[in-house]
Amino acid sequence: MTAADQLYARLPAVIRARDAEVGEPLRALLAVIGEQADALAADIARGYEDHFIETCQDQYVPYLARLVGTVPLYDASTAQDDATALVEFDDLRGPRLLPSAGASARADVARTIAVRRRKGTVSALADVAQHACGFPVRLVEGLARTAWTQHLRHTRPDLTTTRLPTRLDSALAGTPFDRTTRLVDVRHPDGPVGWYHPAHVTVAVHRERAAALQRVPAREADQPWRYRLDPLGLDRPLFTRGNRTADLPPGLEAAAVPAPLRPALFEADLLAHPDTSAAGGPLPSPTTLYGPVGDQANAPAASLGVWFDDRFVTPTADPADLGQVHATVLSRRLDPWPAARPDGAVLAVDVRNGRVAVGSALPLPAVLRGSFFHGAAGLVGGGDYDRSGWLAAGEPDQLLTVAAHDADHTTLTDALAAWAAGPARHTVIQVLDSEDYALPAGITVTGRSLVIEAADLQRPVLRPAPADGTLTVRGDGTLTLSGVALDGRIATGPALARLRLLHCTLLPGGPRDQTGAPVADGPSITVAGPSPTLRIQLAFCLLGPVLLDAPADEVLLLDSVVAAGPATGTAGATEAVAGAGAPGTGLRAERSTFLGTVAARTVDASECLFTARLVAARTQQGCLRYSYLPPDDPARPAEASRTPRRFACQPDLAVARVLAADPQATGAARAALVDAEQRRVRPVLVSRHYDDPGFAELDPRCPAEIAAGAEDGSEMGAYCHVKEPQRLDNLRRRLDEYLPAGITAGITVIV
Structure with missing residues (x-):
């Protein structure tokens, strides 16, 4: 009332x-x-x-922080990077189209009193570091790593340098989990130096996340007993899950953070498995690292599991259990592939390349499935992260579901046939799992709108029927792909109105054959026919080049990576976005990375990373803001970039500051200053290969002008949404507040 x-x-x-x-x-x-x-x-x-931190309005969080005597952290939820997406994609659920990054300032204030009660302890410092930056961290205590001169009446065997290292010790040497002791290092703890000092503490930040793939079908290689676990047929390293709360046995502490699963660590886990059984009793089914991934009760730290069809492959010694396949799991190098099948009932796993070989005494499965983790630099390309805001909103004219079980259709081709036979103008086909699905050679969307989207936390693989994996889109309608991996490429016919890819992966270099080589290297998107009204919109995507043989209206890229060139090489000599002859398409990009040359009619880019030449036909339109563009080579004027006006771009801004600091420099001295600054301020990438975890990710050695050169102080390029500089600054604030007196702290970003 x-x-x-x-x-x-x-x-x-x-x-x-x-x-x-x-x-x-x-x-x-x-x-x-x-x-x-x-x-x-x-x-x-x-x-x-508003008196309580849990329920107060956002504007009162700083006031409550002052009441408890703490400094509010940077809160990524306040960023406005999704403003363009909210305007362009008004048919999505929202209300936010920005991935979460780092700790919440509200949660940090709420934890302040509880953490201060443990202030000065190692566990409290590790807890504060983890929540302050939002990355998994490992605390390296210099006191426990430094070798001491031993007193004969009070020996410390753990602080001696004479212990014979094991294979696992050698594999972990130089990492935050190094179990060997060293002589004192008096340098400041910064990067890989200064770790070994009694008064030093180093926070090792693992910025790459472990992306989960749950019971996905593996790709069969050139022999029926050879498999690649990656559903796209790539050789990609497996990652540990990174569960801090799991009770890990001694020696396997490296599994507490997401990192490449080292063969020595996996082997040590498998060899320790017999020692965990009770005397005379059966072995437990999972080991620490090998088990049914996702089973929190029985395998909380499991990072790898393999199924033959629906039967789990396990090293248990209870052959009476017919619901499982009993095999000895071995860590083996499978690159190159062995000439013959391994002998016996064994399952050989190469964790460095994500390969599996089935032993001669095991039956070959119809489908080999794997649950495992890959490394990912950000929330791009689809996968196991939250995409609920990016799903289609409203009530479509037709909603069809596709899944292996409990759905309207079990194949995507059947769902597309049902859509084509109906009169619905706006149809959403939702794929509810991460299976492989075949696509027809072409889709016609004349006067209609079709959305093919993966359910939240899923990433199905779509395989077009042609041998080269080309999906041809015809008609004057709209096609949207959301949250899927397309094992192929897209070619558009004339008159298409809109092609939209959201959180999708189009494998750079095209699909792979059974040997892992590209079937036919080429662009990921090709506009072949006249499409004057076509708008290509890409958001949070990983893909190869975009080639426009005919003019289109606009190409929009948000938080995406466009990698040109062969899949196994660099992109320096190939177009990332280009038109044939005179460019006839406008380019609008925000927070994107281009590994290759770019040519367009007009260019309007903000916080982007261009690694090669940029050519805009119309330099009076558009703008280049807070971006990096390689400097021109005076010896090659024909290859110089042509850009619209620039604002706060690098290395121009850094060069201007250097010249302003030394106004007396002229002639050769001035040219030397400019050349040195241009060489210093350039992007350093972890990798240009898509199958590497650090694909298109900035290296920690990258200069701050680029690593923190975006408008809000974050990094330029596709991983701007990670907000790494701000999260590391949060960590520094909390370390200053919680460090014990006399202790020096350093931060190391692990690549």
Whole structure:
């Protein structure tokens, strides 16, 4: 009951009766007064909730932080990087189209009192570091790593340098999990130096996340007993899950953070498996690292599991269990592939390349499935991260579901046939799992809108029927692919209105054959026919080149990586986005990375990373903001870039600062200053190969002008949404607050 109703009910009945006789003007007056009374009551209630950090409004978080004596951290949820996406993609659920990054300032303030009660302890420092930056961290105590001169009456065997290292010790040497002790290092703990000092503490930040793939079908190689676990047929290293809360046995602490699964670590886990069994009893089914991934109760730290069809492959010694395949799991190098099958009932796994070989005594499965983790630099390309805001909103004319079980259709081709036979103008086909699905050679969207989207946390693989994996899109309608991996490429026919890819992966270099080589290297998207109204919109995608043989209206890229050149080489000599002859298409890009040359009619780019030449046909339109563009070579004027006006771009900004600091420099001295600064300020990437975990990711050695050169102080390029500089700054603030007196702290970003 509203305040107006309550006031009206308190009036005498005779007055209410007379008011009703004349059209209830008194009720209308009380309704106006009641609106203000309701607003006042809501404000009073809101003021009560603003006293608590859990329920207060965002603008009051800094005030509550001051009350408990802490400094608010940078909160990535306040970023406005999704403004363009919200305008362009108004048919999505939203309300936010920006991935979460780092710790919440509200949660940090809420934890302050509880953490301060443990201030000065190692566990509290590790906990604060983890929550401050939002990355998995490992605390390296210099006191426990430094070798001491031993007293004969009080020996410390763990602090001696004479212990014979094992294979695992050698594999972990130089990492945050190095178990050997060293002599004192008096340098400041920064990067890989200064770790070994009694008064030093180093926070090792593991910025790459472990992307989960749950029971996905593996790709069969050139022999029926050879498999690649990656569903796209790539040789990609497996990662540890990175579960800090799991109870890890001694020697396997390296599995507490997401990192490449080292063969020595995996082998040590498998060899320790017999020692975990009870005397005379059967072995437990999972080891620490090998087990049914996702089973929190029985395998909380499992990073790899293999199934033959629906039967789990396990090293247990209980052959009576017919629901499992009993095999000895071995860590082996399978690159190059062995000429013959391994002998016996064994499952050989190469964790460095993600390969599996089935032993001669095991039956070959119809489908080999794997649950494992890959390394990923950000939330790009689809996968196991939250995409709920990017799903189609509203009620479409037709909604079809596709899954192996419990769906409208079990194949995507059947769902497309049902869509083509119907009259619906707006159709959403939702794929509910991460299986492989075949696509027809072409899709016609004449006058219609078709959305093929993966359910949240899923990434199915779509395989077009042609041998080269080309999916031809015809008609004058709209096609949207969301959250899928396309094992092929897209070619558009004439008159298409819009092609939209959201959180998708189009394998640079095209699909792979059974040997892992590209079937036919080429662009990921080709516009072949005249499409003057075509708009190509890409958001949070990983793909190869975009080639426009005919003019289109616009290419929009948000938070994406466009990698040109062969899949196994660099992109320096190939177009990333280009038109044939005179460019006839406008390019609009925000927070994207281009590994190759770019040519367009007009260019409007912000916070982008261009690694090669940029050519804009019309330099009077557009702008280049907070971006990096390689400097021109004076010896090759024909290969110089042509750009619109630039604002706060690198290395121009760095060169201007150097020259302003030394205004007396002229001639050769001035040229030397410019050349040195241009050589210093250039992007350093971890890798240009898609199958590497650090694909298109900035190396920690990258200069700050690029690593923190975006408008809000984050990095330029596709991983701007990670907000790494701000999260590391949060970590530094908390270390200054929680470090014990006399201790020096350093931060190391692990690649």
